[in-house]
Amino acid sequence: MGEKITIGIIGAGRIGRLHAENIVHIPKVRIKAISDIFIENVKEWAHQIGIESVTADYHDILNDPEIDAVLVCSPTSTHVAIIREAAGAGKYIFCEKPISFSVEETKEVLEVVKEAGVKLQVGFNRRFDPNFKKVHDTVREDTIGEVHIVKITSRDPEPPSAEYIKNSGGLFFDMAIHDYDMARYVTGSEVEEVYVQAANLVDPVIGELGDIDTAFTVLKFENGALGVIDNSRKAVYGYDQRLEVFGAKGSVTAQNEHPTNVEISTADGVLKDTLKHFFLDRYKDAYMNETHAFIDSVLYDKPLVCRGNDGLQAELIAKAAKESFETKKPVKINRETSRSF
Structure with missing residues (x-):
């Protein structure tokens, strides 16, 4: 491919607009078109940032021979159909997570992508957060030794x-x-077993809708390591995002981010800013980095950091977590299934 990529964006909700605004000023990128079913809500904004065309039908983007790649930012229920059609049209694809709510549908559409020979990047933006990437790199460099927890x-x-x-x-x-x-x-390492305890402790409406808002997941990895994840829909002090990897030779930790790192110390105590409150603030750099990585992968044939298989593996874990919660038992992930791609 040449030194410029022409992109179409499918879905102009919050995340679609974020990606558009992040990449529209990159010299090697041209955003030719964006689609959304609520077209009247999009036109003025799209015009202001220089997007040439706005359409209510995403097929207009897929059928445009000038468009090299698409960003799929529409609701998850539409992802599989759009990915299948985009691959058939020979477009490179960036798709927000998850690929689908069905492991079988995800596997089927990944086969389509594979046969079409196009690249598919899944939008797990946190891989591109500088803090979490530093943790990843530290582990890969064997600084903390064999991972235990x-x-x-x-x-x-x-x-x-x-x-x-x-x-x-x-x-x-x-x-x-x-x-x-x-x-x-x-x-x-891949996950081989999942165990979950979860509850509805934050908002009774969430429970009435058949979901939970508080969860604790225990993971067992194929390499022998163990993992623990706690999730809550409500932390009154802000957006709480922490990561630690503990190994045979030490540990590496990514702490929360604050608007500033200023501390004020007085006789009354030590004060600092509360946590960043919104995921768009906390992961601003990550969202920019992931789209830049996708663009570079298409232009210069660089390896994808987050492939379709990564989307599948995360869905397999999520499916096992849901089953574990419902059965109150540990659930093993089929190793053959987990290595399908």
Whole structure:
């Protein structure tokens, strides 16, 4: 491919707009078109940032021979159909997580992508967070030795709306799936067994909708390491995102981020800023880095950091977590299934 990539974006909600605004000023990128079913809500914004075309039909993007790659930022329920059609049209694909709520559908569409010979990157943006990447790199460099324990804390500052919960796929597929991917990423090992305890402790409406808002997941990895992940939909003190990997020779930890690192010390105590409150603030750099990585992968044939198989593996863990919660038993992940791609 040449020195410039022409992109179409499917879905102009919060995440689609974020990606567009992050990449629109990159000299080697041209955003030719964006699609959304609520087209009237998009036109003015798209015009302001220089996107040439706005359409209500994403097929207009897929059928455009000038467009090299698409960013799929539409609801999860639409991902499989769009990926299948995009691959058939020969487009490179970036898809927000998860690929789908069905492991079987994900496996089927990954076969389509494989046969089409196009690249597919999955939007697990936290892999591109400088702090978490440093943890990953430290483990890979053998600085802390053989990994024994991974601990991840992921707590939202407030629960989402009831409407969001209805379409989210549940905490395991919507929220904890980021942490399942991170656990694989930092250990470099597949998960072989999952055990979950979970409850509805934050908002009774979430329980009424058939979901949970508080969860504790124990992971057993193929390399023998153990992992523990705690999730909550409500941390009153802010967006709580922490990661620790403990090994035979030491540990490496990524702590929470604050708007500033200023501390004020007086006779009354030591004060510092509360945590960053919103995921778009906390992972601003990560979102930029992941789209830059996708663009470079397409332009210069660089390896993808987060492939379709990574999306599948995280879904397998999420599915096992849901089953474990429902059965109150540990659930083993079929190793043949986990190595399908």
